[in-house]
Amino acid sequence: MLDQQLNFFYYMILFAAYCFAGWVVEVIYRSLTRRKFVNAGFLFGPFLPIYGIGAFLVIVLEHVLRDWPVALRLAAFGLVITLLEYMAGYLSEKIFKLTLWDYSEYRFNLHGRVCLRFSILWTLLAMGFVMVVHPEALRRVAMLPDGLVQIAAILFLLYFWIDYTFSVISLAAFRKGVAYLYEEYFNLSSLEIEDILKSFQRLREAFPDLNKYVHQNINRRIRIKVGSFLKPVSEKIFQELDGRKPFEAEYYETVRDILEHEEFRKLKDYFHHNSSIYHHVHDVAYLSYRISKFLRLDYRSAARGALLHDFFLYDWRNHDVPDLPREKFHGLEHPKIAVANAKKYFSLNDIEEDIIRKHMWPLTLVPPKYKESYIVSFADKYLSSKEFISEYKKRIEKRRSKFSE
Numbered sequence: 255m256l257d258q259q260l261n262f263f264y265y266m267i268l269f270a271a272y273c274f275a276g277w278v279v280e281v282i283y284r285s286l287t288r289r290k291f292v293n294a295g296f297l298f299g300p301f302l303p304i305y306g307i308g309a310f311l312v313i314v315l316e317h318v319l320r321d322w323p324v325a326l327r328l329a330a331f332g333l334v335i336t337l338l339e340y341m342a343g344y345l346s347e348k349i350f351k352l353t354l355w356d357y358s359e360y361r362f363n364l365h366g367r368v369c370l371r372f373s374i375l376w377t378l379l380a381m382g383f384v385m386v387v388h389p390e391a392l393r394r395v396a397m398l399p400d401g402l403v404q405i406a407a408i409l410f411l412l413y414f415w416i417d418y419t420f421s422v423i424s425l426a427a428f429r430k431g432v433a434y435l436y437e438e439y440f441n442l443s444s445l446e447i448e449d450i451l452k453s454f455q456r457l458r459e460a461f462p463d464l465n466k467y468v469h470q471n472i473n474r475r476i477r478i479k480v481g482s483f484l485k486p487v488s489e490k491i492f493q494e495l496d497g498r499k500p501f502e503a504e505y506y507e508t509v510r511d512i513l514e515h516e517e518f519r520k521l522k523d524y525f526h527h528n529s530s531i532y533h534h535v536h537d538v539a540y541l542s543y544r545i546s547k548f549l550r551l552d553y554r555s556a557a558r559g560a561l562l563h564d565f566f567l568y569d570w571r572n573h574d575v576p577d578l579p580r581e582k583f584h585g586l587e588h589p590k591i592a593v594a595n596a597k598k599y600f601s602l603n604d605i606e607e608d609i610i611r612k613h614m615w616p617l618t619l620v621p622p623k624y625k626e627s628y629i630v631s632f633a634d635k636y637l638s639s640k641e642f643i644s645e646y647k648k649r650i651e652k653r654r655s656k657f658s659e
């Protein structure tokens with residue numbers, strides 16, 4: 255397994271080759287499961303060092319245990335690889351605060367860092383590797399001229415060191431970027447916010463927990479900020495809501511053109527919670543209008559944006575329309591569809607567009623930009639849950655009366 259004739263540089267080349275092969279395996283696996291190209295790993299270049307380290311561990315292990323029966327060798331491989339995987343996961347979480355992979359949804363996992371299914375898979379791959387791949391690779395690499403191998407190995411080491419340094423810097427920049435985004439969130443334009451998030455696209459796609467990190471650092475803190483301005487609302491506004499009279503005329507004046515629009519009235523035909531979308535958006539719009547007026551915000555935009563927030567013309571429980579094919583997720587897609595429909599028939603200002611686009615936050619990663627958007631999102635959730643509850647009660651009631659008949 256270990257050729258005494260070959261020097262350090264030959265093994266360096268093999269190490270690079272195994273890191274590269276590991277990268278190829280990961281990219282294929284991740285791209286197939288995500289159905290798009292995903293550049294796996296922490297480094298910029300096409301290398302995954304954990305595969306190189308794992309390969310060399312099993313090579314040495316095979317060298318030491320070569321006289322043992324296969325079953326015992328398999329067990330030893332499994333143990334060592336599982337330990338390596340666990341340690342790599344643990345160290346990256348502790349040092350870089352980065353979850354490189356996450357098995358927490360698999361059965362028999364330990365802290366999401368290792369799981370039975372993958373440990374078995376790795377063990378079998380390792381066995382195949384030491385029996386077939388490595389001897390062949392060793393034979394081929396031994397045929398390369400000494401000088402060439404030395405130069406290639408030194409270049410690889412140099413490259414590796416540079417890539418590692420830049421990768422650590424880019425991770426630090428990512429964390430800084432997220433902190434900046436949070437501090438300046440309400441002062442940045444939507445385009446600037448998108449640009450910042452886009453610049454971290456590769457890291458976010460390669461690591462399962464970076465979106466969680468963004469969520470925790472932006473969304474949670476923003477939610478606390480928003481909670482502080484919404485607090486007086488929940489205490490006062492709901493008591494006042496019954497006295498509708500002086501407000502109603504102004505509210506209708508603000509939204510009359512939308513309510514009377516032929517296309518918008520079609521929303522009456524589509525079911526939502528326990529009534530129609532039309533009734534649902536009407537309720538959300540009125541509540542948003544009242545809260546925004548109470549807080550001296552732009553109540554016109556709040557009312558209009560809220561009225562258009564669910565402007566989609568299909569039944570969300572069973573959809574297969576050109577707007578939204580069956581396999582697409584209604585929860586994430588319908589705000590975009592509503593924006594497109596709203597723009598087709600009405601003109602939207604920035605606040606109104608933000609209201610519609612972000613009303614499903616925090617399901618969408620990027621939080622709303624305006625206080626009015628938070629109000630609509632809050633009113634929508636508040637009323638939806640009320641509608642859900644009353645619909646649920648109605649169904650239970652129906653079922654009960656059926657049984658008692």
Ligand SMILES: [Fe+2]
Pocket residue numbers: 563564588613
């Ligand atoms: Fe919605």
Ligand SMILES: [Fe+2]
Pocket residue numbers: 534538563564634638
């Ligand atoms: Fe809604």
